[in-house]
Amino acid sequence: MATLSRQVQQFSSAPLIFLQSDRPLATSIDALLHEHRAYFIDTLHLNGNAPADSLTLGEWSTSACWQDLQQRYGDDVYKQHPDQLREAKPLQSLWAQWYFGLLVPPLMLALILESRALDCSPQHIRLQPHVIGRPAAFWIDVQEDEDARYLNAVQRIDRLVQHTLIPMVDAITRHGDINARLIWNNTGFLMHWFLGELKESIPELTRLALEHALFFNKQLIDGSDNPLYRTVIPRNGTMERRSCCQRYRLPDVQQCNSCTLAAS
Incomplete structure (x- = not known):
């Protein structure tokens, strides 16, 4: 009985996140989003029935689908300037900023703050395009990444880069109009900004470790080149x-506001 009593006391003082481990993962992540960034739920949908026009990475990155999305997006961006020569590189840069801007911050939040690791493999993520062709929302089939459950924050975000972001960047750049470095520069700035947004929610040592691993290490954990x-x-x-x-x-x-050309 003494042992049982000690166990009850131990778990009664445990962080709430461990006491809620029996909740469905989607429920826990949804609660985190509501608590920390409620507006994320407008563009990141957990489980549920994805709309018929939502697309997997393999679908939206085909030549035909990609060209359709870019044509529609270009039609909207240039609609007041029909005679102006269209530039594919800045157009795709802005499209990619929509894509990673809507997707990456909530995934970072979930991976860092939830004890169980969300499986961020591209096959679980569907893009819902806006009628004008740009990314509008994402639908995620919520699965736990068992291999990442006991990884720390740095290891989980490294896994996100390797297993999720690199295939997505490659899917955009293989069409030839934009280079990967530009997308990674944009995405790195986004990720650094969001680490700052998490400053009040994570230990400072964790934030600094993430910043160092992502932006000051030449290599990822497996020894491959770090694109960030x-x-x-x-x-x-x-x-x-x-x-x-x-x-x-x-x-x-x-x-x-953060443009490197602002001072020129």
Whole structure:
């Protein structure tokens, strides 16, 4: 009985996240999103019936589908400037910013704050395009990544880069109009920004470890090249994006506040 009493006391003082481990993973992640960034639930749907027009990575990255999405997006961006020559590189850069901007922050939040690891394999993620062709929302078939359950935050985000983001970037760049470095520069700036957004929710040592692993290590954990290396760099006493995202080249789109060309 003494042993049982000690166990009851031990688990009664355990963090709430461990006491809720019997909840469905989707329920736990949904609660995290509501608590920390409720607006994420407008564009990230956990389980549920994905709409008929939602697309897997293998579907939206086919030449035919990709060209259709870019045509529709270009039609919208250039609709007030029909005679202006379309530039594929900045158009795809902005499309990719929509894609990774809607997807990556909630995945980072889930992987860092939930004790169980969400399986972020591309086959579990479906893109729902907007009528104009840009990314509008994502639908995730929630599965636990058993192999990542006991990994720390750095290991989980490294796994996200290797198993999820690299295939997605490759799917965009293989069409030939944009280089991977530009997408990684944009995505690195996004990930660094969101680590700052998590500052009040995670230990400072964890945030610093993630920042170092993502942006100051030349290699990922498995020894392969780290595509996020120096995508943000120390400059003017702070961490800034390394290069311009090119969006200003599109009609009626101004430089972003963090543009490297702002001072020129």
